[in-house]
Amino acid sequence: xxxxxxxxxxxxxxxxxxxxALGVASRESRTVRRRAAEGAEVRVGPGVFVSADRWRHxxxxxxHVLRVLARVPRLADRVAASHWSAAALHRFPCLEPWPTTxxxxxxxxxxxxxVSGVLRRVGVLPDEDVVTVHGVRxxxxxxxxxxxxxxxxxxxxxxxxxxxxxxxxxxRAELTARLDARAERCARGIAGARxxxxxxxxRAESPWESFTRVQADxxxxxxxxxxxxFPLVGRTARVDFWxxxxxxxxxxxxxxxxxxxxxxxxxxxxxxxxxVLAEKRRENELRREHPDVVRAVVRVEASEVRSLARLxxxxxxxxxxxxx
Numbered sequence: 001x002x003x004x005x006x007x008x009x010x011x012x013x014x015x016x017x018x019x020x021a022l023g024v025a026s027r028e029s030r031t032v033r034r035r036a037a038e039g040a041e042v043r044v045g046p047g048v049f050v051s052a053d054r055w056r057h058x059x060x061x062x063x064h065v066l067r068v069l070a071r072v073p074r075l076a077d078r079v080a081a082s083h084w085s086a087a088a089l090h091r092f093p094c095l096e097p098w099p100t101t102x103x104x105x106x107x108x109x110x111x112x113x114x115v116s117g118v119l120r121r122v123g124v125l126p127d128e129d130v131v132t133v134h135g136v137r138x139x140x141x142x143x144x145x146x147x148x149x150x151x152x153x154x155x156x157x158x159x160x161x162x163x164x165x166x167x168x169x170x171x172r173a174e175l176t177a178r179l180d181a182r183a184e185r186c187a188r189g190i191a192g193a194r195x196x197x198x199x200x201x202x203r204a205e206s207p208w209e210s211f212t213r214v215q216a217d218x219x220x221x222x223x224x225x226x227x228x229x230f231p232l233v234g235r236t237a238r239v240d241f242w243x244x245x246x247x248x249x250x251x252x253x254x255x256x257x258x259x260x261x262x263x264x265x266x267x268x269x270x271x272x273x274x275x276v277l278a279e280k281r282r283e284n285e286l287r288r289e290h291p292d293v294v295r296a297v298v299r300v301e302a303s304e305v306r307s308l309a310r311l312x313x314x315x316x317x318x319x320x321x322x323x324x
Contacts, residue, residue, distance in 0.1 A: 013062060013134070014054030016069060019047040045070025046116070064088040064098040065134065071102045071118055072136045079104040080130050080137040082121060083151060086144040089133040093163050093207035096156065105139060105147075123147075124185070141169045146178045149196050150189035155214045157196035162210040165202035172197065203227045208252045209240050212305050216241070216250075219312050220323030224250065230294070232285050239286075239297075246319045247295030249286065251279075252305070295319070 022028040024047075032049055035041040041049040044063075048070035055063065065088045068081050081089060083103040088094075102118050107125040114120070129143040139147060145164050149157040164170050175197055183190045199217070203226040204210045216224065224241035228249075231237075241250040283297040298318045304310045312322050 013065060013069075014050050014058070016044070016066065017041070017049045019049070046074065060098040061088050061091070061094065064100075064102075067100065067117070068102050068138075069134055069136060072104060075104060075118070076106075077137075078108060078125070079106045079120070080125060080139050081133075082123070082139045082144065083147050086138045087148060087160065089136070089138045090141055090144060092144070092148075092160050093210075094156075095159060095207050095211055142174055142178055145170060145175060146182060146193065149175075149179070149193035150182065154192060154196055154199075155211055157193060158200055158214050159207045159210045161197055161200035162202070162204035163207065165200055166204055168202075172200070172202075201226060205240075206252070208302065208305065212250070212252050212300065212311075213241070215305055215308060215311055216315070218308060218324065219315065221315060221320050222246070230286055230290055232282070232289055237282050237286055242294075243320050244293065246321075247293055248315075248318050248320050249283075249294055249297045250315075250318075250320075251297065251299045253279075253299040253301050 017032055019029040019032060022032065032041060036043055036049055040052050042052050042055040044050055044055075044066045050066055055066075058066070064085065068085045068089060072079070072081050072085075080086075081102065082105040084094065084099050085103045088098060100117070101114065104118060104120055105123040105125050106120040107123065109120055109122050112119065112121055125139075129140050130137050131140045132138070138144070141164065145160060148160050152160070161175070164175075165172060179190060179193055179197065199214075201213070204213065205227065209226075213224070213226075222243055222245060224243050226241060227238050228242040229236050229238045239249045240252055242248070243250070279299075286294045286297060296318050298314060300311065300314060304314060315322055
């Protein structure tokens, strides 16, 4: 199993202020608490604060990482951040909102317990399943992937497994072996995890591509070809999905693909506009240069992919059959 390095650069994270390190009754700690009361600091854990300005500039994954860093060091050395908390540390994708509760595996517990923002889960924790990320103990990439595949619904499991296989941090064989070992201890969730792993594809290049593929499967479409390449004049175009029998290319669109939305006139807004125009030119070239295999190019956004009814309508209109 190929895990991330023991310490991942934390330049993208703001510094945490721990009252205990300042002295609970010190002038500095009182200043921090006063600033928190005024809204200048955000409490991310017991006695742990971060600048409100820096907090506002963090995305949801970073905010969850900060909660992990605030809470896990206060726990016993035997525990390790797990499930979505480990996923945040390892930079796994998550399409849904990140949880506000920190998850850990505690090998001495016999029942799950949720106290003070920490969910303590039952589970064995051999040394080979533990790595250090940002200075805290966490389950390894492979262990975290299997934990999530077992505990999550099909779509969330596929999003994570696609990303891990695409990055090469674990192989399908390694994850299968971990699932087999887990099945010997407990069968709960194994069938769903095996189905998600069988469906997972290392060619998926983004979480939304993974989710779009899951939704298309739910609708019963033909199995699309992922990342098909088409030669164009002087370059090669690679598309998200291609339904060869129907001659339909399906691309996931949206502001996130081009770096997020931005105000009109902003430099980033102009870059997004230029990217969209470049995509339109590429679509025209695909249809012009490959008329026999590309009849239509369809673009879908997040809101359309989330709705099975809307996605079905778009695909059927384009000529892609949906059996369900």
